[in-house]
Amino acid sequence: MQVVQVAIPVPMYQVFDYRIESEDVGDIIACRVLVPFGPRKVVGIVMGHAEHAIVEEKKLKSVIEVLDSTPVCSASMRELGEWMSRYYHYPIGEVLHTLLPAALRKQASGKTKASVQTETMLYLSDEAKNIDDVDPRLSRSQKQRALFHFILASAEQKAPLSKVKDEFSASVVKAMIEKDLLIKREEELQVGDWKQSIQIADKPLANVDQSIAISSVNVSNGFDTFLIEGVTGSGKTEVYLQIIEPLLLEGKQILILVPEIGLTPQTVQRFEDRFGIPVGMLHSNLNDTERLTVWQQARDGNIGIVIGTRSSIFTELKNPGMIIVDEEHDESFKQQDNLKYHARDIAVYRAKQLNIPLVLGSATPSLESLHNAIEKKYKHLVLPNRAGSASMPSQRLMNIKGQQMQFGIAQGMLDKMREQLQAGNQVMVFVNRRGYAPALLCHQCGHVESCQRCDNPMTVHKSVNNLQCHRCADTRYLPKRCPECGSDDVDTFGVGTEQMQAGLEEIFAEYDTVRIDSDTVRGKGKLNRLLQDINQKKYQVLVGTQILSKGHHFPDVTLVLIVDVDSALFSADFRAPEKLAQLITQLSGRAGRSGKAGEMWLQTHCPEHPLLQDLINNGYSDFARYALLERKHAGLPPYExxxxxxxxxxxxxxxxxxxxxxxxxxxxxxxxxxxxxxxxxxxxxxxxxxxxxxxxxxxxxxxxxxxxxxxxxxxxxxxxxxxxxxxxxxxxxxx
Missing domain, CATH: 3.30.70.600 (Ribosomal protein S10)
Incomplete structure (x- = not known):
């Protein structure tokens, strides 16, 4: 019998002693075990052997089952977990379980093994192989027909379910299976040697600034942190592609973090096209099995590049070569629930731990990263110009005091939008509120429909005819009369993306309008398809929230309008000016990216505001350095x-x-x-x-x-x- 210390995912700052009856289990340090904890059975991780048990050994509870024959956590990941527990003041059991894929945290009693790699494949059935019979049967469903031809064109008339789900919803796949046109099979994953199959495609010649950045990173030896501050459209992704090329040729693996799921498919495609090898994806739209498969491939060295969102920083790499954090300033890298870690900070620790370079990239670096660069803790590389023939868009303020407005847009601004549309270009309108309107009020008594649980005005969503609380997700029917006074004189207040889309469709009826917000991009591959449609010019007017600001390339967008920035100018949050400056700069970067002149307009009642004047006239770089000076005098982060x-x-x-x-x-x-x-x-x-x-x-x-x-x-x-x-x-x- 032996006594082991087990870390359990409970909010308690300790490990727990359990006994193992069998003597032939071998070394199970860092393996998962199924143990009783109160009335429950939970999965824990063995941290070590107990030299002195707190209670008598015979009174200890026994381990129910040892789930792994080899460690599920490497020594470096255990070290990372212990550091995170101390740094973030969080229970070690919950930290270690955060580091593992969700499939390995569950109480599966050994059903999910860390060492087994499987993949769900979709095959065309024998019945489906007769195209003349199948096409008529699918004539009423364009999506099912598209899926049929997608698999028909693939190698051996089969495709991984993970790839299919990037383009098609689960309901489409299910319908095809029910029609006996597709067959689903679970297969052991066949992994080739990616190191032997690299085929580097033609690449553009780097400009002077890109060449300096590439050579600076490539000559580094061991751990170093580089901050690449490159204006929007300066070719940061091309720099990433060229700095990882020699590492991949040496057989080393690359981990790339991006802030949003929506950026993952297009980034993956670019890296696959350049190197000719599969790229692993990790994000929340994958199911537990799919994420586990990529985790296993990376840990075993069977995949060369992993691209993912925040939690992918915990991916184990057999032969790590570099970590890249793109758009390092983005707030989504900070986990706001439970274990409140910041993926960028974890990346710094991991890169130092693994003795590999870390590259942080952004057009609008966080003040923390910029401060570290100024203090020489990071090596600062600047890309001040756009790649190719593209020029920086002009940035201008539209004073809307006293102006006639339609759907929140000044008449003069509508005229400028029409000019661009008539020239065959696209325009983008940014509205920082989804839904039809942020409030519903009664003109007779002034009553505002609010969420009782949050004391917050409920947002009007006319497309689904309800009111929604964007804090707790509570919903209720859209009332026709005021519940307080009974008046039917109720109306919306303010403008959201839904109303903006309807308004612009009315004003610019001859052009097609698309809305990009969290309501319209739900579903597998929906955002990716909408982005493709935009780049194919199926839409001329783009309306959206911050999703549109996240690094997307729209070559035909020549005008960007930010409808309302005033609310962010007077926030109590000392970080609000930084966040606003980053948003404005990122949105500005969507215009004029392919040789066409671009312009960005901000509608404001406060055109004289010093933040707006500094940003418009001097750019983000100057603003950020002035903001750092303010923070220093105020005794605020990053100085404290x-x-x-x-x-x-x-x-x-x-x-x-x-x-x-x-x-x-x-x-x-x-x-x-x-x-x-x-x-x-x-x-x-x-x-x-x-x-x-x-x-x-x-x-x-x-x-x-x-x-x-x-x-x-x-x-x-x-x-x-x-x-x-x-x-x-x-x-x-x-x-």
Missing amino acids: HQICIRSESHKKGLAMDFLKICADTFTQFQHAKVLGPFPAFIEKRQGRFRFVLIVQSPSRNYLQKITEQANFGLQTLAISRQVRWSIDVSPIDFS
Whole structure:
């Protein structure tokens, strides 16, 4: 018999002792085990052997089953997990389970093995191979017909389900299977040697700035962090392609992080076209089995490039060569729930741990990364010009004070849009609100339809005839009369993407309009298909939210309009100017990318605002350096470091009382500044009142040390079990 220490995914800062009856299980350090925990059976990870058990060995519970014959976590990943547990003040069991693919965390009692690689394949049935018989049967379903021809054109008339789901929805696949036209089979994954099959396609000649960046990275030896600050359209992706080429030829693997699922397919396609090898994708639209397969391929060295979103930073690589974080400034790299890690910061730790280069790229670097570059912690590489013949778009302000407006757009702006459309170009309109309108109000009594759980106006969605709360997702029918006074004089207030689309379709009836927001891009491959349609000029007017700002290439867009920026100019969040400047610059970069002159317009009631004037006249780079100077004088990040303690409860006083105790605890430390507690920017959500406390210090190490001490004490308080609370290290917002 032996006693092992097991990390279990529960909110407790400890490991648990279990006994193993059998003596012939071998070394199971870092293997998964199924163990009893209270009334449940849970999957844990063995951390080591217990030299001295807390209770008598015979009283210990026994491991039910050892799930792995080899470690599921390498030594470096265990080290990463232990560091994250300390740095983010989070239970080790929950951290380690975050590092694993979801399929390996489940209570499958050995059904899901870390070492088995399978793939679901779709075959044409014998019945489907007669095209003349099948085509008429699918005449009423264009999508099913397209899927049929997609597989018919593939090698051996079969295709991986993971590839099919990038283009077609699950319902289309299911319908084809029910018609006996497709057959689904689970097959052991056949992996070729990607190192022998690399075929490098023709590449463009790098310009001077790109060449300097490429050579600077390629001469590095071991760990180094490079910040590539390149204006939109400067060819950062081409730099990535050329710096990883020699590493791939050496058989080394590359991990690339992108901020959004929507960017993954187009990025994957570009890398596959250049190197002629399959690229692994990791994002939330894949199911657990698909993500596990890519994880296994990367760990076993059977795939050369992995491209994924935030959590892909935890992908194991057998022969790591480089990590790249594209659009490193993007907020989506920060996990806001549970373990609040930042993928960019984890990338720095992993690159140092693996002794490989890290490349951060952005047209609008975060002030933290820019500060590190100025302090010489990062090597700063600048791409100041657009690639090829493209020129930077002009940026202008439209003063809308006193102007006649249609659907939130000034008449003068509509005239400029029509000029571009008549010239055969495309125009983009950015609206930072999805839905038809942000509120529904009664003109008689002033009542606003609000979510009772969040005290927040509900958004009107006319396409589905309901009201939705964008905080808790609650819905209700769209009322025809005011529920307070009974008046039928109810109307919408404000403009959302849905109303903007309807309005522009009315104004520009001779042109086709498309809306890109989270309501319209749901479904497998929907966003990718819409982006392809835009680039094929099936649509001339593009309306959308921030999804449109994320690195997409629209060669025929020559005018970008940002409808309303004023709300962001007066935010209480000290990061709001940085976020607004990044958004404006990224959106501006969608215009004039292929030799055509581009222009970007901002509609505002405050054209004299210094932030807008600085950004329009001097660009993001100048703005960012001035913003850093402001942060320095104000004693704000990145010059000082913060942790944020959040507390929420159905009882307003209870959440506040807990943070008052936290404030008293931190006030005892001499070199810490305590701010708050105060209401979160979103004070109520899902019926819970929410408050925050900020603790700040010039020393990161000191802040970490006192937070660890305070956390230990707070865990023992009775009130800590009556509220929901969390610690956020280096918070990026206070909502």
